[in-house]
Amino acid sequence: MTSSYQKLQGKVAIITGGASGIGEATACLFVEHGASVVIADVQDTKGIETASKLGLHLATYMHCDVSSELDxxxxxxxxxxxxxxxxxxxxxxxxxxxxxxxxVRDMDVEDFNYVMSTNVRGMALGIKHASKAMVEANIKGSIICNASISSILGDLDLPLAYTVSKHAILGLVRATASQLGKFGIRVNCVSPGAVHTPLLSSYIHELSSSTCMPSTKASQYSLLKPVDIAKAVFFLASDDSTAMNGTNLVLDEGYSSMRVAM
Incomplete structure (x- = not known):
């Protein structure tokens, strides 16, 4: 691959949840386009394997629980x-x-707090400390958050806490994009539909074990591949998207636009 094609040449990126699924696919694409990548995750074995696969001179793994500010x-x-x-x-x-x-009548408050601490608090902490580093170094960087089609819909038969957290991420992105734009830092998010990842597989497994399996509307359209989302993240990370800030890039094959209300 020629340097002219490597649109992230010389860039340094952090990918949380980078050991598998969308994160792993994005790490592969970033490295392919010349970036150095730090893979952050709590899956230590998988994270080390992913970094090794990409090349330890190009990718590094670090354990990180995003709900912990110290981490x-x-x-x-x-x-x-x-x-x-x-x-x-x-x-x-x-x-x-x-x-x-x-x-909501069945909501487990402890589980609700667990989801929010990772999906919302974790994203907020990532934006906070990444933007501080960028501003201090006068870097006009790109911050991307992974939301979900659940950020714009509320009737996908998905866990309540998950749906609420994804709506919150969209608000977080819009608020911080407004604040950080004056520094040349862009904050955007991607909102995938159903993606064939270990996370979705675990959810489907839980559903199949449930005595009250819902008619998941999201299952009515084809699963996307992690690389489909990685390509969109790559676009938002590159200089090709310099005009985009506070954007929610929905990636669902048109499902949210074309679905028929039941």
Whole structure:
């Protein structure tokens, strides 16, 4: 691959939840286009394997629980110490939750807090500390958050806490894009439909074990591949998207636009 085609040549990126699924696919694409990548995850074995596959001179793994501010601070500090700067932050880590609750009357508050601490608090911490590093170094960086089609819909038979968290991510992106735009830092998000990832597989497994399996509307259209989402994240990370800030890029094969209300 020629350097003219490597649109992220010389860039340094962090990808949370980068050990598998969308994060792994994005890490592969970033490295392919010349970026150095820090893969952050709690799946240590898988994360180390992914970094090794990409090449340890191009990718590094670091354990990080995004709900912990200390972990996120250490992640940013490690990246700058190792590579000298931070250009791209992909806040990708997220969870379904441990309880499948389709009705607010069945909501488990502890599980709700668990989901929000990872999906919303984790994203907020990533934006906070990545943007601080970028502003201090006068880097006009790109911050991307992984939301979901659930950020614009509320009737997909998905866990309540998950849907609420994804709506919150959209608000977080819009608010921080407004604040950070004056520094030349762009904050955008991608909202995938159903993607063939370990996260979705685990949810489907939980549903199949449930005595009250819902008629998941999201199953009515084909699954996307992780690389489909990675390509959109790559676009938002590159200079090709310099005019985009505060954008929610929906990637669902038109499902949310064309679906018929039931």
């Amino acid at each position: 996120v601070e250490n992640l940013i500090a490690f990246t700058i110490q190792t590579y000298g700067k931070l250009d791209i932050m992909f806040n990708n880590a997220g969870v379904w939750g441990k309880v499948i609750a389709q009705d």
